[in-house]
Amino acid sequence: MQTPYYLIDKARLLPNMEKIAWLREHSGAKCLLALKCFATWSVFDFMSEYMDGTTSSSLYEVRLGRETFGKETHAYSVAYAEHEIEEVLAHSDKIIFNTIGQLQRYQAQSAGHMRGLRVNPGVSTSEFDLADPARPFSRLGEHDPAVIETVIDQISGFMFHNNCENDDFARFDEMLTLIEGRFGHLIRRLEWISLGGGIHFTGEGYPLELLAARLKRFAEDFGVQVYLEPGEAAVTGSTTLEVTVLDTLYNGKNLAIVDSSIEAHMLDLLIYRERAKISPDDGPHEWMVCGKSCLAGDIFGEFRFAEPLKAGDRLSIEDAAGYTMVKKNWFNGVKMPAIAIRELDGDIRLVRDFGYDEFAAALS
Numbered sequence: 001m002q003t004p005y006y007l008i009d010k011a012r013l014l015p016n017m018e019k020i021a022w023l024r025e026h027s028g029a030k031c032l033l034a035l036k037c038f039a040t041w042s043v044f045d046f047m048s049e050y051m052d053g054t055t056s057s058s059l060y061e062v063r064l065g066r067e068t069f070g071k072e073t074h075a076y077s078v079a080y081a082e083h084e085i086e087e088v089l090a091h092s093d094k095i096i097f098n099t100i101g102q103l104q105r106y107q108a109q110s111a112g113h114m115r116g117l118r119v120n121p122g123v124s125t126s127e128f129d130l131a132d133p134a135r136p137f138s139r140l141g142e143h144d145p146a147v148i149e150t151v152i153d154q155i156s157g158f159m160f161h162n163n164c165e166n167d168d169f170a171r172f173d174e175m176l177t178l179i180e181g182r183f184g185h186l187i188r189r190l191e192w193i194s195l196g197g198g199i200h201f202t203g204e205g206y207p208l209e210l211l212a213a214r215l216k217r218f219a220e221d222f223g224v225q226v227y228l229e230p231g232e233a234a235v236t237g238s239t240t241l242e243v244t245v246l247d248t249l250y251n252g253k254n255l256a257i258v259d260s261s262i263e264a265h266m267l268d269l270l271i272y273r274e275r276a277k278i279s280p281d282d283g284p285h286e287w288m289v290c291g292k293s294c295l296a297g298d299i300f301g302e303f304r305f306a307e308p309l310k311a312g313d314r315l316s317i318e319d320a321a322g323y324t325m326v327k328k329n330w331f332n333g334v335k336m337p338a339i340a341i342r343e344l345d346g347d348i349r350l351v352r353d354f355g356y357d358e359f360a361a362a363l364s
Helices: 010-026 040-049 059-069 085-090 100-105 145-151 167-185 210-221 269-270 356-361
Strands: 005-009 030-034 053-055 072-077 092-097 113-117 157-159 192-194 223-230 239-250 254-258 286-291 299-305 314-317 338-342 348-352
Touching: 005 010, 005 167, 010 030, 010 040, 010 210, 010 338, 030 072, 040 059, 040 338, 053 059, 059 072, 059 085, 072 085, 092 100, 092 157, 100 113, 145 254, 157 167, 210 223
Parallel strands: 005 338, 030 053, 030 223, 053 072, 072 092, 092 113, 113 157, 157 192, 192 223, 254 286
Antiparallel strands: 005 239, 239 254, 239 314, 286 299, 338 348
C-alpha cells in the first residue's frame, strides 16, 4: 500500500476495549468515546460493542457520533452559535453548556432536553499550560459553587474535565476528593456526573481495580450515574503512521526525509515539542527522521536503527491514533495519509484515501 497511511490495528485496539468493558461492568460507569481525540468512524461498529456512545465538542462531532456510532450522544461546546443550537439538540441525548450564560441564552430551545453544565474545579494534571483547563483566567466551565447553585434546578448533571494523560491513580483520587468536598452538596441534587477524559486507565500497570472501586463508591455516595469520556485511553497503542524514506543526507547528523510531516499529520508533536515513537529504538545507527514539508522544525525525532537508513525504507511511527487524524491538514499540499484497518484476521483494507480533489475542495 502506498505510504503515507494511518494503520489502525484492531488486534491492538481490542485490549483497550476489553479494559473499558471491564471497568464499565465493575464500576457501573458508562464510557463515551471523545470524538475530539479520535473520530475515525470506520471502526465505530467495532468500538460500539464495548462503549456506551460518544461525546463531542461541536455540532459536526455530535452529528457524526449520532450517525455513525449510535447509542448515547453527549453534546458539549465551549460556545454554541444561535444558528446551530437546534441541530445540536436534534442529534444529542444530553447537552452540556460551558457557562451559565449559554444555559440561560438557550433555555427556551433546550427546555425538555437533558441539560448539564461544565464545572471547573480549579485543579488539573496537565503539564502544559496550553492544555491546562485550570489555568488562570480559564474560560472552560463555571467555578463558583454559590453561583452554580442559582441554576441547579435547570440542569441534571455536571461535567468535570480536569485530567490530562493522568496515569497516576492517587492523583485522580486526590482531585476527585477535592471535587467532592467543594461541590458535593450540589452533586447530591443531580442525576449524572461526567468526569471527562484524560485518565490513562488502559495503560500498562494502571490499577484498574482501584479506579473501579473509587468510581463505584462515588456513584453510590452521591446517587449519580458516572460517565467517563476516554479518548486517548480508548485508542492508545492501536495505530501507526506508515511512512517511507525518500532521501538521506548528512549535515553533522544522519538525516532521513520521509513522505510525511509532523505539522500536517502528527501536529501534537509540534505543538507540545514531543518526540515520536519508533520501536525498536536501540540499534547502533542514529538517525534524525524528518518530515518533507518546508518547515525547518518538521522533525519526528532521533532514533537508533540496526542498519543505516536508505531511500525506500519503510518506518512505522507509533501512537498515531489520538489527536492525529482529527488534526491532519493540507500544509504545503503534502498528501494526507490514507486510512487503513488491519482486521482481527490480519487482512488490511484501505478505507479512505485523500488526493488532489480533496486538497482542492478544502480551498476555494
